[in-house]
Amino acid sequence: MTPPASGLKVGLFATCVNDLMFPETPRMVAQMLGRLGAEVVSSPKQTCCGQMFTNTGYVKQGLQTVEAYIDAFSGCDYVVGPSASCVGSVRDQHSWLTKDHPNLHQEAVELSAKTLDLTEFLIDVLNVDDVGASFPHSVTYHSSCHSLRITKLGDRPLRLLRAVKGLTLIDLPDADRCCGFGGTFSMKNPDVSIAMATSKAKAIANTGAQFVTAPDNACLLNIGGILHRQQARIRPIHLAAILSSKESA
Amino acid sequence: MTAAPIVLPRDADGRLTPAPPPGELIDMPRFPVNAKHELANTEQIGNLERATATIRGKRAARASEVANWEELRSAAEAIKNKVARNLDHYLLEAEAKLTAAGAQVHWARDAEEANRIIVDLVKQTKAPEVVKAKSMVTQEINMNEALEAANIAAWETDLAELIVQLGHDRPSHILVPAIHKNRHQIRDIFVREMGIYGTPAPAGLTDNPTDLTAAARTHLRNKFMRAQVGTSGGNFLVAETGTLVVVESEGNARMCLTLPDTLISVVGIEKIVPTFDDLEIFMELLPRSSTGERMNPYSSMWTGVTPGDGPQNVHVVLVDNGRSTVLADPITRQTLRCLRCSACMNTCPVYDLVGGHAYGSVYPGPIGICLTPQMRGLHSAVDLSLPYACTLCEACVDVCPVKINFPEVTINLRKDVADHKRHDHRPHLETTAISAAGFFFAKGSRFTLMTKASSLFGRLFGWKRYFKGHTPWPAKVWTSARDLPVPAKQSFRAWWKKNHERS
Ligand code: SF4
Numbered sequence: 001m002t003p004p005a006s007g008l009k010v011g012l013f014a015t016c017v018n019d020l021m022f023p024e025t026p027r028m029v030a031q032m033l034g035r036l037g038a039e040v041v042s043s044p045k046q047t048c049c050g051q052m053f054t055n056t057g058y059v060k061q062g063l064q065t066v067e068a069y070i071d072a073f074s075g076c077d078y079v080v081g082p083s084a085s086c087v088g089s090v091r092d093q094h095s096w097l098t099k100d101h102p103n104l105h106q107e108a109v110e111l112s113a114k115t116l117d118l119t120e121f122l123i124d125v126l127n128v129d130d131v132g133a134s135f136p137h138s139v140t141y142h143s144s145c146h147s148l149r150i151t152k153l154g155d156r157p158l159r160l161l162r163a164v165k166g167l168t169l170i171d172l173p174d175a176d177r178c179c180g181f182g183g184t185f186s187m188k189n190p191d192v193s194i195a196m197a198t199s200k201a202k203a204i205a206n207t208g209a210q211f212v213t214a215p216d217n218a219c220l221l222n223i224g225g226i227l228h229r230q231q232a233r234i235r236p237i238h239l240a241a242i243l244s245s246k247e248s249a
Numbered sequence: 250m251t252a253a254p255i256v257l258p259r260d261a262d263g264r265l266t267p268a269p270p271p272g273e274l275i276d277m278p279r280f281p282v283n284a285k286h287e288l289a290n291t292e293q294i295g296n297l298e299r300a301t302a303t304i305r306g307k308r309a310a311r312a313s314e315v316a317n318w319e320e321l322r323s324a325a326e327a328i329k330n331k332v333a334r335n336l337d338h339y340l341l342e343a344e345a346k347l348t349a350a351g352a353q354v355h356w357a358r359d360a361e362e363a364n365r366i367i368v369d370l371v372k373q374t375k376a377p378e379v380v381k382a383k384s385m386v387t388q389e390i391n392m393n394e395a396l397e398a399a400n401i402a403a404w405e406t407d408l409a410e411l412i413v414q415l416g417h418d419r420p421s422h423i424l425v426p427a428i429h430k431n432r433h434q435i436r437d438i439f440v441r442e443m444g445i446y447g448t449p450a451p452a453g454l455t456d457n458p459t460d461l462t463a464a465a466r467t468h469l470r471n472k473f474m475r476a477q478v479g480t481s482g483g484n485f486l487v488a489e490t491g492t493l494v495v496v497e498s499e500g501n502a503r504m505c506l507t508l509p510d511t512l513i514s515v516v517g518i519e520k521i522v523p524t525f526d527d528l529e530i531f532m533e534l535l536p537r538s539s540t541g542e543r544m545n546p547y548s549s550m551w552t553g554v555t556p557g558d559g560p561q562n563v564h565v566v567l568v569d570n571g572r573s574t575v576l577a578d579p580i581t582r583q584t585l586r587c588l589r590c591s592a593c594m595n596t597c598p599v600y601d602l603v604g605g606h607a608y609g610s611v612y613p614g615p616i617g618i619c620l621t622p623q624m625r626g627l628h629s630a631v632d633l634s635l636p637y638a639c640t641l642c643e644a645c646v647d648v649c650p651v652k653i654n655f656p657e658v659t660i661n662l663r664k665d666v667a668d669h670k671r672h673d674h675r676p677h678l679e680t681t682a683i684s685a686a687g688f689f690f691a692k693g694s695r696f697t698l699m700t701k702a703s704s705l706f707g708r709l710f711g712w713k714r715y716f717k718g719h720t721p722w723p724a725k726v727w728t729s730a731r732d733l734p735v736p737a738k739q740s741f742r743a744w745w746k747k748n749h750e751r752s
Contacts, residue, residue: 014741014742016690016696018741019696019700019740019741019742020700020703020736020737020740021734021736021737022737023737023739023740023741023743023744024737026741027741027744030745042741042742042745042749043693044693044694044697044742044745044746045692045693045694046693046696047689047690047691047692047693047696048690048696050690052686052690053683053686053687053690054660055641055660055663056663056667056679056683057636057660057662057663057664057665057666057667057668058664058667058683058684058687059664060687061683061684061686061687061690061691064687064690064691065690065691067691068690068691068692068693068696071693072693145640145641145642145643145644146642146643149642149643149644149646149647150643176644177598177644178598178640178642178644180598180640181640182639182640182641182642183640183641184637185637185639185640185641186726186727187723187726187727188281188637189280189281189284189599189637189638190281190726190727190729191281191284191285191288192281192284192288192599192602192603192638193640194729194730194731195288195602196598196599196602196640197730197731198730221733221734222731224732225727225728225730225731225732225733226730226731228715228731228732229730229731229732
């Protein structure tokens, strides 16, 4: 049987936060996509989605990252990233950022349409719910605002999690409420950000799960920062790490 | 025989009505400073959380039971866009219809002009007071204080507005102005203040909501019965007929609109809907979005003067106060579609924690951070900070009945703030830091250099996994309550190069 992704050239969009702080996440994605048969490419020309700049009002800098993105990934069948937020930003913002730059615009539009979150690529393109992972632990899922409302992942992450062997999924109350990260919001409004993260961390800890997972390391960085400071037992883990896990009970 | 003129008592400060907190909203500090202050008020956080969670649930239930909810939202959006594009035409149509129906139309460019018109109109009646139906635009122009300065008392008659007024407070929500107060606090306010400004609270008043409402009723009854002038806002102004519409829950607005002989309605110029048929859509959307009800208990509609029935002197003050400036920008003008339903603030996780007082504006939450800096201009410290009072979580986008694209407006405003900072000839740490980051993020090769430098970072300071002790800016902003991992020893790109680009 040919693996589901064979013949597809997939650009691995690591994203800046992962590249710098959580390199194991894109590493695991690269390996998983490789196992599924894809030709995985990762260009050192990539930097980030640009939302850090765009969302802070620095549109010129945002536009420059679009150029780097096109430079890095044109020619790929798909671009896949383990970050619903960054993928959402590419799809939502690259088109309007380039609207006054006809030389970039067409390519930006085409490339953003091919840019998918890992969960979309697995479910929509490869038609795979079960990636053969096993993770014998209790897990609660933080959906992340951008995965819900910008990238619109819907229940894809949950479908993938439910197919993981040994995993017990525990519901997180008010899962759709923001964790307070908000990119530069966490710097510009630190007190509100911390208050939001604290209440999210509390809800997460109250689930009693062993792990909290999310489609975005940025949210986990924020929530995990509180949990680690409070020496909570529950640990943050990226969705991709669970989907890559072969841990047996 | 004429009745003896009413002489209103004055309080210890020599005022007719309770003094609000000193100072102007626009002069408040930056949002983060105000927010920090509000976050210290744990009782308020509890009050807000309970109230917004309830109202969020009700809205969701009432919206989800309407099969064509999304179509209604799109229709409302389209109608309001049409109004914005042809506002000049509709306003003149409304003026003509109102005038033909016996109302007098007044135009006010700004708050000052609006207040001058209103004060003059009340003075002409010689009335010492007005009864007020709840209205956001009169809060926006600070009408109560303009009247007080002219020795005219403006009595709030909406229960929550009354609580706020008697509490020497400011509204913290556009629909539920006293959302930040609980019933114990309300009881204390009533007991302490009612007697100073009219009928006192009954002896032994409890904090039972029914008793509190009864006390407010008794306190207001007198004021209603003797009132010669009423004021109101308007939820909608139908251009085709000149009909004004006020929707409410308590019936007090109905009294303000029908009992006095003179009625002054203060209406923002964006409140137009073209035809009476269009109203149908908004009457379905508004109550479900705001109070989470299928239908609001009282809907009052009136067209000018009806001889022998209701107010015989009907005035409509059409207020611009920055709205035409907002209209000038094709992207951000969408905020003029707002119906003031409050769904966006009820769903906003930032508002939920800090409440309305942090925003330095009568409009808090998502609509406040968009509309206020647009209307007032990006000048004051608070207005320059408002566009950033948002995590861009987009929860508001899902609930707005007129489909305002908040992140689009917010990011546009942030761009204006960033431009403003670049051009004000003062050093800004943020502008410098972002420009520097921009340089490294513009090209993959530069980014690689940066990852190499930051990989060294933790080792340089001897940190293993997390930042420890005194961390430098900007990390220290983060680490006051959150631990922050140090950058990885080997970046992803370094790993990739090592494993895939062996030459
Ligand atoms: S912006 Fe939308 S959700 Fe917010 S108050 Fe206005 S109409 Fe309601």
